[in-house]
Amino acid sequence: MRLGAALGAEVRGIDFDHLLDPETLDGVHQALLDHQVLLVKAPTMTPDQHMALGRQLGEIEVHAFFPNLGPGYEQVSVLDSEEGTTASMWHTDETFLEHPPMGTLTHAKLLPEVGGDTMFASSTAAYAALSAPMKRYLEGLTAVHDLSRISELRYRFGSASAADYSAAVADERRHAHPIVRTHPETGAPGLFVNPTYTRHVVGLPPDESDMLLAYLYRHTTKEPFTYRHRWEEGDLLIWDNRATMHMVLADFGGRRLMYRVSVVGTHER
């Protein structure tokens, strides 16, 4: 069942007590390519089952900086609003890596009474809607994605020190990616920049780079390219990290606790 016009669909009939049989796995994989964000109702799914499902889609990673469930469960990251971990700015996961994850599976454990929805945007739908001259302009441009951008923003807003920011820059966790990337499986071109990690467009002066990136963010997050997920506890969302951006709406008060597993991406083009 489709959830949004541009992206999002619900998949039913997954039995978490068993590994997916090859036919069901192919179906889930194809649905992910077709719809970019999948909802699976998984109220009883355990962290072991969460990891097992991730492993059926590929190798699962230990996230670069999120805390995790600890020994034996390092690949299950914990996003707990009470620990200050709420990803409330548009991003594609870990794009500062040479090979960002191909997808992420996020499970809602505890939700606030109201709010805390997650927004998704389809970067392939956004690219398709650009004018031909803009598509030509973007061809061949690359942008640097840098983990230290988070510290820079925190520094600007007063929640990180200059020393923290400098240390993050010195860490050199960055990578340049084409602004338009071809999806390795569907062949669809998509915009591949995001305000959390993308620092600048290579070869452009700062004001041109800022202007271009600001335009691309505004364009990609236009309503027709988005899907808003209103979570229920036990929801599992699987997103294609090669074709989407997402952000949590920080419009909630109570605790919001999510477990997440990311699948390593190795087939970028």
Ligand SMILES: O=C(O)CCC(=O)C(=O)O
């Ligand atoms: O908590 C969510 O809904 C999304 C989490 C997120 O942004 C992430 O896992 O990268």
